[in-house]
Every structure is written in structure tokens, then in C-alpha cells.
Amino acid sequence: MSKYETGHPGEGCLLQYNDGEIASGEARRVERHLEACWQCRAELDELRKTVADCVRYRQAVLDRYLPPPPRPWADLYEEFARIDATEAPAGWPKRLARAFAGPAPWRWAAATLAAAAVLCAAFLQLRKAPSVHAAELLGKAVAIADSQPKAVRHIRIRTRTRQIARLIDGVGVESARAPRDADTPAIRALFAAAHYDWDDPLSARSFQAWRDSVPRKRDEVTTVADPERPSESCYQIQTAAESGELASASLTLRATDLHPVESRLEFRDREWVELTEIPEPSMSGTSFNEHLEVPWRPAEPSLPAAPTPREPASISDELQVMNALHQIGADLGDPVDVTRSGDRVLVSGVGIPPRRQKQIHDLLASMPRVDVQFSEPGAVAAAVAPDTGVRVAPPASPPAAGSVQARLERQVGGRAEMERIGAQILDWNESAMARAYALRSLAERFPASAQASLKPGGRNTLDEMAREHAAAMLRHVEAIDGAMTPLLTALGGSASPARAGTPDTWQASAENAFQAARRVEVLLSIVWGATPGDGANSDLPSALLTALQQLKTELEDCQRLLSRDAGG
Amino acid sequence: MSGRSVGNAFVGILRQERAHPALQDQVAKLFEESRQDVYRYLLTLGLPPPRAQETVQEVFMRLYSALKSGESIENPRGWVFRVAHNHGLQVRARYASEEPFDPGLETRLMAAGHDPEQSLLERERLKRFHHAIEGLSEQQKRCVFLRLDGLRYPEIGSTLGISASAVGEFLRRAVSHLRKAGHE
Numbered sequence: 001m002s003k004y005e006t007g008h009p010g011e012g013c014l015l016q017y018n019d020g021e022i023a024s025g026e027a028r029r030v031e032r033h034l035e036a037c038w039q040c041r042a043e044l045d046e047l048r049k050t051v052a053d054c055v056r057y058r059q060a061v062l063d064r065y066l067p068p069p070p071r072p073w074a075d076l077y078e079e080f081a082r083i084d085a086t087e088a089p090a091g092w093p094k095r096l097a098r099a100f101a102g103p104a105p106w107r108w109a110a111a112t113l114a115a116a117a118v119l120c121a122a123f124l125q126l127r128k129a130p131s132v133h134a135a136e137l138l139g140k141a142v143a144i145a146d147s148q149p150k151a152v153r154h155i156r157i158r159t160r161t162r163q164i165a166r167l168i169d170g171v172g173v174e175s176a177r178a179p180r181d182a183d184t185p186a187i188r189a190l191f192a193a194a195h196y197d198w199d200d201p202l203s204a205r206s207f208q209a210w211r212d213s214v215p216r217k218r219d220e221v222t223t224v225a226d227p228e229r230p231s232e233s234c235y236q237i238q239t240a241a242e243s244g245e246l247a248s249a250s251l252t253l254r255a256t257d258l259h260p261v262e263s264r265l266e267f268r269d270r271e272w273v274e275l276t277e278i279p280e281p282s283m284s285g286t287s288f289n290e291h292l293e294v295p296w297r298p299a300e301p302s303l304p305a306a307p308t309p310r311e312p313a314s315i316s317d318e319l320q321v322m323n324a325l326h327q328i329g330a331d332l333g334d335p336v337d338v339t340r341s342g343d344r345v346l347v348s349g350v351g352i353p354p355r356r357q358k359q360i361h362d363l364l365a366s367m368p369r370v371d372v373q374f375s376e377p378g379a380v381a382a383a384v385a386p387d388t389g390v391r392v393a394p395p396a397s398p399p400a401a402g403s404v405q406a407r408l409e410r411q412v413g414g415r416a417e418m419e420r421i422g423a424q425i426l427d428w429n430e431s432a433m434a435r436a437y438a439l440r441s442l443a444e445r446f447p448a449s450a451q452a453s454l455k456p457g458g459r460n461t462l463d464e465m466a467r468e469h470a471a472a473m474l475r476h477v478e479a480i481d482g483a484m485t486p487l488l489t490a491l492g493g494s495a496s497p498a499r500a501g502t503p504d505t506w507q508a509s510a511e512n513a514f515q516a517a518r519r520v521e522v523l524l525s526i527v528w529g530a531t532p533g534d535g536a537n538s539d540l541p542s543a544l545l546t547a548l549q550q551l552k553t554e555l556e557d558c559q560r561l562l563s564r565d566a567g568g
Numbered sequence: 569m570s571g572r573s574v575g576n577a578f579v580g581i582l583r584q585e586r587a588h589p590a591l592q593d594q595v596a597k598l599f600e601e602s603r604q605d606v607y608r609y610l611l612t613l614g615l616p617p618p619r620a621q622e623t624v625q626e627v628f629m630r631l632y633s634a635l636k637s638g639e640s641i642e643n644p645r646g647w648v649f650r651v652a653h654n655h656g657l658q659v660r661a662r663y664a665s666e667e668p669f670d671p672g673l674e675t676r677l678m679a680a681g682h683d684p685e686q687s688l689l690e691r692e693r694l695k696r697f698h699h700a701i702e703g704l705s706e707q708q709k710r711c712v713f714l715r716l717d718g719l720r721y722p723e724i725g726s727t728l729g730i731s732a733s734a735v736g737e738f739l740r741r742a743v744s745h746l747r748k749a750g751h752e
Binding site: 011012015016019021046047050051053054055056057058060061062063066067068069070071073074076077079080083158218219220221222223224225226227233234236262264272274276416420 | 607720728736737
């Protein structure tokens with residue numbers, strides 16, 4: 001059970017506290033908790049040790065072994081002079097004289113009159129040049145936005161404590177799939193207090209309206225990398241206000257079309273809100289709703305043609321939820337269960353850390369007919385925790401002479417190296433098993449007959465998820481195979497040919513892959529001494545090589561069947 | 569010539585003239601203090617040493633030009649890292665056909681076997697930690713290196729083009745991964 005579940009600050013919170021990155025109020029709460037909690041103090045000490053390790057690494061490795069600059073550093077003053085010469089070919093008296101030069105005899109009088117204007121303009125220019133730049137940029141961005149057709153946009157809104165996704169339609173109004181009201185009042189209140197437009201929060205016009213309402217402000221305009229495409233650049237306007245609820249706000253505009261992609265609002269009470277546009281269309285984003293279709297059903301005369309709220313939740317509804325969870329990796333080991341009950345899809349879980357709970361809540365908030373219920377872990381927590389694989393547990397005593405472990409130890413060059421390689425391989429195995437469980441879960445939930453009842457969009461979504469799991473699993477298995485094969489071959493092992501026979505559906509193939517993965521897991525854990533087994537068995541290297549070969553074959557079959565479905 | 573345009577010309581001239589000594593000293597001081605950190609960061613980004621050194625110098629020249637032209641830069645060190653990061657990526661892309669720079673830290677660590685300043689145990693520990701650092705994702709590594717260079721979360725976010733909260737999450741994952749290495 002993680003500490004966070006029982007009210008302790010999480011690792012991320014402690015790290016931010018250690019780095020001075022949390023608000024003073026929260027920092028005081030963490031301090032009070034630390035005073036009372038040995039466990040968290042020990043946790044913080046561990047974090048600080050890791051930070052100290054990083055600093056030591058920089059001093060002892062990076063500073064010491066990274067190559068020094070190949071040449072002496074340039075004399076910057078010479079470079080400054082070169083820049084000055086390029087940008088200002090004439091001295092200021094000459095240029096000033098040129099500015100006032102003219103044939104008329106009354107030029108001195110004109111110059112005297114101009115002096116007052118010069119001084120005023122000088123003052124204004126020196127004080128306000130970035131503001132003018134910011135205002136111009138915003139003006140252009142608003143003009144471009146006004147000249148284009150209004151489109152639906154997906155926006156992710158993050159605050160210190162929550163994250164929600166909003167769908168804004170073309171005129172800045174939330175769509176029907178907006179988050180439930182219960183999720184937004186606090187954020188709405190922040191926007192209202194700051195006089196910032198909640199209906200269209202990520203737009204040049206809203207930023208401009210707020211900025212124009214601020215009497216005393218300071219602007220900075222910089223160029224930053226595009227958050228979505230780091231090779232391209234964006235303009236970032238940062239405006240700090242001397243008064244008002246909003247202390248500062250930034251708006252990031254894509255350089256190519258001045259389209260707003262990101263914004264951050266910092267409030268006086270150290271609250272903040274980040275708004276990010278979610279790219280569209282993409283199956284990998286939060287915009288999954290767009291890509292799933294209503295399931296195809298045989299016509300039933302007793303029911304009205306249009307769906308009603310009482311219509312039972314469908315396999316397509318369940319697929320939507322599974323796909324959403326897949327987007328945030330909640331199908332990889334999180335103890336989350338998805339079931340259909342009447343006209344609702346129920347997402348439940350026991351022992352989910354609060355932060356993850358919130359993430360899942362926010363993710364599913366905009367989906368109709370979905371209920372989310374989490375409960376705190378009780379006495380049964382251990383029983384429901386998923387078996388996500390084998391962790392390395394080096395044998396307490398040296399391996400028996402002649403055992404596979406002892407020979408492996410000699411092969412890799414010692415105990416320390418064996419533990420390092422073993423940990424790496426068992427980590428890969430854990431990742432592979434997480435994928436194996438996820439793939440099998442999809443196969444069980446959506447057997448071939450159920451998949452056939454989905455519309456093409458739904459079928460593609462399911463195939464895509466399965467393909468992703470199979471490909472990731474194969475990558476992990478190939479990594480294990482690449483590391484293990486030379487070692488096992490050196491120990492006299494050899495792989496037998498993989499079992500012949502191919503199932504007809506990817507679902508059946510996924511089950512075969514799962515069984516093969518379980519066998520690899522067991523053999524790996526014996527070979528690396530993580531679980532007791534017959535380490536003296538001379539067939540162990542061959543058995544593991546054969547199991548790995550079989551697993552790769554099963555996964556390749558699965559991928560082939562998935563590709564066939566996509567092609568068909 | 570109108571009063572306003574004369575004023576603008578005068579302001580431009582004044583701005584250039586007033587920039588000279590104070591601005592140059594300011595940029596030179598920052599260059600002195602930060603060039604090694606920025607250079608090291610660019611090496612970890614994959615730039616070969618000559619390109620990294622050129623990039624560092626170029627970045628400070630840009631800083632001078634920006635300040636001279638009146639740009640308001642509240643945190644010049646953060647600005648330098650941000651521009652170095654973006655410019656470094658462009659340089660790396662421009663010279664993509666060149667052999668990518670590999671500092672070969674592991675080899676150097678191994679070769680330091682007879683260094684009397686490091687005990688065997690310490691070297692083993694550093695090697696393990698180096699492997700753990702190598703196991704971090706690119707973004708996690710960048711966040712860790714920039715944090716080591718003293719940048720705050722929003723500055724790191726601004727450098728990498730991600731949000732401050734994403735920086736927090738990358739650092740949390742990185743520290744969690746590195747802790748495991750420390751316990752081995």
C-alpha cells in the first residue's frame with residue numbers, strides 16, 4: 001500500500017517540497033506532517049540522498065570526464081565590439097546630427113520644439129517597447145482567429161490539484177461532453193475573480209481582454225519550442241500585472257499561424273492554472289470519444305430507433321472506457337476493473353493512489369453513462385493486488401556450485417554484475433507481463449464474435465490497442481532474448497523448434513502468448529534466483545531458450561492476425 | 569521628419585549607446601559564471617565539443633543583442649539555457665549526418681581504475697548510478713541535468729517547452745528510478 005493512500009504526501013509532493021516548488025500553505029502542511037511522521041521523514045531523507053547522489057555524479061563523472069572545450073573561450077568583449085560595429089556603424093553624435101540635418105535655417109528652433117517630444121517618446125519607448133510588441137502580436141493573433149472558421153477544440157486544464165479536459169465549440173461554449181459541473185466551480189471562480197474569460201480560456205482574445213484590463217503591467221515576449229513539435233518555435237507572451245487577482249499570465253502562440261497552444265495563469269494566492277490544447281485528431285490524445293462509434297445492433301422493433309437513456313450499456317461503451325484507460329496506461333497493472341451494469345459502465349478499483357484516482361475521474365468525467373467508484377484498501381487489499389511479475393530478490397546465500405546460477409555468475413563476471421543484469425532482465429519481464437495481462441484482458445473482454453458486432457471504427461480501435469500491447473511486449477521479449485541467448489548458449493543451452501499450429505483469431509493467439517509469457521517468467525525467475533527452483537537442472541538453459549522462442553513466435557502470430565484484421 | 573519619428577530615432581540611438589559598458593559587463597559576467605554549465609548541458613544533449621562551444625558563445629552573443637535591443641529579460645540565466653537548448657537542437661539537426669557525440673563516460677569510468685582519489689567501492693557506485701542515469705528517458709535526463717544546473721521547475725519547463733507540472737512529474741519518475749540504483 002502506498003503512503004499516499006493513507007494520507008501521507010506522495011513522493012512527487014515531497015520532492016517538490018524539497019525543491020521549494022510548492023505553495024507556502026501546502027509546504028506548511030507538509031512540514032507539520034513531517035514533524036509527526038517518522039515514515040515520511042525517512043522518505044524525505046531517502047529523496048535527499050538521491051539528490052545528493054545526483055550532485056556527486058555531476059561532480060565525479062560529468063565534470064571530470066566530459067571533454068573540456070576544445071579551444072580557449074573567446075574574448076566576449078571583442079565579439080561585443082563586432083556586434084556593435086555591425087549594428088551601429090556611426091557614433092551617436094553623427095547619427096543624431098544626421099537626424100536633425102536639414103537645409104532650413106530654422107532647424108534649431110524645430111529641434112528645440114522636438115526635444116520635448118523626443119524626451120516623451122524616449123521615456124515611452126524605453127518603458128513600453130515589449131508591451132507594444134505583445135499588443136501587436138496579440139492583435140495579429142486575434143485578427144487571424146477572427147478570419148478563420150470556428151472549430152471545436154479540446155483543451156486540457158490543469159491546476160495544482162486536478163486536471164480536466166474541456167471541449168469548446170466554435171463560439172467558445174462548452175459542448176455536451178464538458179466535465180460535470182461539480183468538477184469546475186473552483187476553477188470557474190478563479191477565472192471569474194481574475195476577470196478572465198472562462199468560456200474561451202485558451203484564446204488570444206481572452207488574453208488580450210484581460211491584459212487590456214490591467215492598468216499597470218510588464219510584458220516579455222520570447223521564443224520557445226513548440227510543445228507539440230519541439231523543432232518548431234512559438235512566441236510566448238508573458239504579462240505580469242501589478243494588481244488584480246491574476247499575478248501573471250502567459251500565452252504561447254504558434255509562430256507559423258499565431259494559433260494559441262498553451263497558457264498559464266498564476267494567481268496571487270499561488271494557485272495556478274495551465275491550459276493546453278490537445279491535438280486533434282489523434283487516437284493517442286484525450287479525444288478518443290471522437291473515434292468510437294455507436295455499436296451496430298440488430299434492429300429490435302420493441303425499442304425506439306433512437307437510443308434512450310435506459311438503453312443497456314453496450315460493448316462499445318465498454319470499449320470507449322477501455323480505450324480511455326489505455327491512453328493513460330491504466331490498463332498496465334493498475335487494479336482497475338471495468339464492468340457493464342444496466343445502462344452504466346462501472347469503473348472500480350481498490351487501493352488506487354488518490355492522484356491516479358483523480359486522473360481517472362477527470363479522464364472519464366466527460367463520458368456519459370460511466371460511473372467511477374474507488375474504495376480504500378482494506379484487509380483484502382493484498383488479495384486483490386495484481387500479480388505484476390517477479391521482482392529480483394538476490395539469493396541470500398551464494399548459489400550452489402554447479403547450479404545454473406553459479407555458472408551464470410561466472411559467465412557474467414561476478415556477483416555484482418549478475419545482480420545488475422538480473423535486475424534489468426526482470427524489469428523487462430515485468431513490463432512484458434504487464435502487456436501480457438493487458439492483451440489477454442482485451443481478448444477476454446472482446447472475443448472475436450463481440451468484435452465483429454462493432455462498427456469499423458470500434459474494431460479499428462480495439463485492433464490498435466491490441467497491436468500496441470503486442471508490439472510493446474515483443475520489444476521487451478526481444479530485449480530479454482538478446483541479453484539471455486548468448487549467456488544461455490554459453491551454458492550449453494539450445495532452443496527447440498517452436499510449436500507448430502496457428503490459431504484463427506488474435507484473441508486465441510493472445511491467450512497462447514500469455515501462457516508462453518508465464519512460462520518464460522517462471523523460468524527466468526529460477527535462472528536468476530528470484531524464486532526457488534531446480535537451479536541444478538542442466539536442461540534449464542535449453543528450456544528457457546525454447547520458451548523465449550515460443551513466446552516470440554506466439555507474439556508474431558498475434559501481430560500477423562491483427563494486421564490481417566486491419567487489412568480485411 | 570515628425571517629432572515622433574525623431575524621438576524614435578533618438579531613443580534607438582540612446583538605447584544602443586547606453587548598452588555598451590554596463591550591458592557588456594553584465595553579459596560577460598554571466599558568461600564567466602555559466603558557460604561551463606551550458607557547455608556541459610549541450611554535450612549531454614549530444615552536441616560534439618566544438619559545436620557545443622560554438623553554440624555557447626553564439627547564445628551569449630544573442631543575449632547581448634537581445635538586451636541591447638531593449639528586450640526585457642528578467643532571468644538571463646534561464647533565458648540562456650532556453651535559447652541554448654533550442655539552438656542546440658537546431659545545430660544537432662543541422663549536423664545530423666555527423667557521427668553523434670558519445671562522451672564515452674562508461675569507458676572513462678572504467679579507465680579510471682587506478683585513480684587514487686576514488687575508492688573501488690565509490691567507482692562501482694558511480695558506475696551503477698551512471699547506468700541508472702542512462703536508463704532515464706531523454707526528458708527525464710534533461711530535467712535532472714537542468715535542475716542540477718539550478719533551474720527551477722518553471723524555468724526548466726520553459727526551456728524544454730513543457731509545463732512546470734510536467735517537469736515535476738518527470739523529476740519524480742527520475743528520482744524514483746535513481747533511488748532504486750542507490751539501493752542496489
